[in-house]
Amino acid sequence: MKVSKLILSFILSTTLFAQVSFAQIASTEALDLGVVTVSSKEKLVQIISREDVLKRFEELGVDTKIIEARVASMTDEEASIVAHQIDTLPAGADAGMSIVGAIVFVFVVLLITDILGLTKVFNFTKPITNN
Amino acid sequence: MNIDYALLLALTSLIFSTGCAPKNPLPQNSNYSSYSIDVPFVAPRSELCGSTSIEMLSSYWQSNSSYTPRLSLKELDERTLIPAKGGTLQIELIAATRANALLAYPLEPTFDALFMELKDNHPVIVLVNRGFSWYPLWHYAPVTGYDAKSQTVLMHFGDKPNEAVPIGTFASIWQRSGNWGVVLLPPNELPASASGQKYLRSAYDFEKIGMVDEAIIAYKSALLRWPRDIAILFALGNAYYSTHQISSAEESYRKILLIDKTHPLALNNLADLLCHTNRTEEALKLLDTAVTTDTKIVSIIDATRKEISKGCISMLKN
Numbered sequence: 001m002k003v004s005k006l007i008l009s010f011i012l013s014t015t016l017f018a019q020v021s022f023a024q025i026a027s028t029e030a031l032d033l034g035v036v037t038v039s040s041k042e043k044l045v046q047i048i049s050r051e052d053v054l055k056r057f058e059e060l061g062v063d064t065k066i067i068e069a070r071v072a073s074m075t076d077e078e079a080s081i082v083a084h085q086i087d088t089l090p091a092g093a094d095a096g097m098s099i100v101g102a103i104v105f106v107f108v109v110l111l112i113t114d115i116l117g118l119t120k121v122f123n124f125t126k127p128i129t130n131n
Numbered sequence: 132m133n134i135d136y137a138l139l140l141a142l143t144s145l146i147f148s149t150g151c152a153p154k155n156p157l158p159q160n161s162n163y164s165s166y167s168i169d170v171p172f173v174a175p176r177s178e179l180c181g182s183t184s185i186e187m188l189s190s191y192w193q194s195n196s197s198y199t200p201r202l203s204l205k206e207l208d209e210r211t212l213i214p215a216k217g218g219t220l221q222i223e224l225i226a227a228t229r230a231n232a233l234l235a236y237p238l239e240p241t242f243d244a245l246f247m248e249l250k251d252n253h254p255v256i257v258l259v260n261r262g263f264s265w266y267p268l269w270h271y272a273p274v275t276g277y278d279a280k281s282q283t284v285l286m287h288f289g290d291k292p293n294e295a296v297p298i299g300t301f302a303s304i305w306q307r308s309g310n311w312g313v314v315l316l317p318p319n320e321l322p323a324s325a326s327g328q329k330y331l332r333s334a335y336d337f338e339k340i341g342m343v344d345e346a347i348i349a350y351k352s353a354l355l356r357w358p359r360d361i362a363i364l365f366a367l368g369n370a371y372y373s374t375h376q377i378s379s380a381e382e383s384y385r386k387i388l389l390i391d392k393t394h395p396l397a398l399n400n401l402a403d404l405l406c407h408t409n410r411t412e413e414a415l416k417l418l419d420t421a422v423t424t425d426t427k428i429v430s431i432i433d434a435t436r437k438e439i440s441k442g443c444i445s446m447l448k449n
């Protein structure tokens with residue numbers, strides 16, 4: 001967490017000016033939108049980030065044919081966040097019951113909290129409400 | 132008796148301390164009415180709630196605007212699932228949405244923002260944790276409405292279209308994702324709750340991944356709501372300039388100067404444009420009116436002046 005924050009702040013702290021297609025055009029980012037921009041120093045960091053994402057995606061079983069297109073639709077900042085935090089970021093999955101492997105204690109606790117309306121794990125519970 | 136009571140109290144407080152929902156989580160004095168948006172339902176498939184949610188919203192916009200999706204459901208699946216994680220990252224939900232030519236605008240994490248969007252008929256994809264922080268069960272689902280009478284949030288939850296979820300339950304499962312929600316909008320549609328700055332950032336993300344046309348449409352619609360926003364005008368000018376739409380670019384830069392005639396970046400880019408369209412004299416005159424103390428901007432302007440005095444290659448046809 002700390003390391004990735006450091007890297008991010010490094011990227012953010014470098015120059016806010018980038019050259020677009022013409023010699024001395026000030027890019028939109030020069031307005032300081034609070035967005036990351038591309039300079040030679042950080043370009044290196046971002047190329048590494050994108051390669052990291054490619055590598056991690058491959059390890060995590062993503063279809064190799066589509067990996068490049070997936071990373072290409074991310075902005076540099078997004079790629080850098082994914083590269084550094086992929087293990088801790090949440091991944092939304094299905095809404096079905098996933099109690100396989102869960103111990104009975106967890107099952108019971110979740111059942112109770114479902115009924116109390118604090119969670120919504122099982123689709124057969126109806127929360128008690130004070131309405 | 133006393134011990135039993137203490138034990139019960141301890142157990143209850145343990146359960147409640149892990150994230151208790153207030154009975155009425157809505158802000159005080161809030162008076163939300165009922166909203167119901169007719170969002171097409173797509174049956175759930177294991178681990179694919181990310182792409183399914185995008186698909187439901189993109190078919191919604193397809194039938195309610197001139198929007199045409201770029202990606203099929205199969206392509207969305209391929210772009211969002213990470214098999215080893217068994218789900219979809221928020222960033223990839225946003226990136227795949229963008230690749231599908233919809234702008235993903237992350238909402239402020241409040242009920243106000245959520246209800247503002249629903250009121251404008253903008254369905255919202257929320258991330259919820261159906262379990263606990265120590266036993267997370269993450270899930271994306273589109274919110275399709277709110278029933279004020281029964282105080283339930285309507286959402287396409289798993290295999291149940293428009294399931295009515297009590298507001299207290301919704302609040303507690305939503306709060307565990309930090310109240311994360313996004314609207315997915317065609318670039319000519321603005322989020323009801325948007326700020327100019329934040330919207331510009333989302334629109335500019337299109338440009339960053341090479342979708343300049345979508346970015347231009349988004350900037351133009353943003354200017355309908357914020358016509359005097361210099362940052363948006365500047366972004367639009369640059370997007371036009373980078374796609375060689377010279378006269379439109381010039382018009383955008385000049386609009387900035389009508390609001391702030393010494394705006395250094397607009398003057399710089401306009402001077403560059405004038406030089407490339409054989410108006411060197413005016414270009415140099417304009418540059419001299421730029422006012423700034425920012426050393427980086429000063430050095431950009433100096434470089435532009437040098438460039439102009441050397442002469443520019445004409446971008447005019449013929």
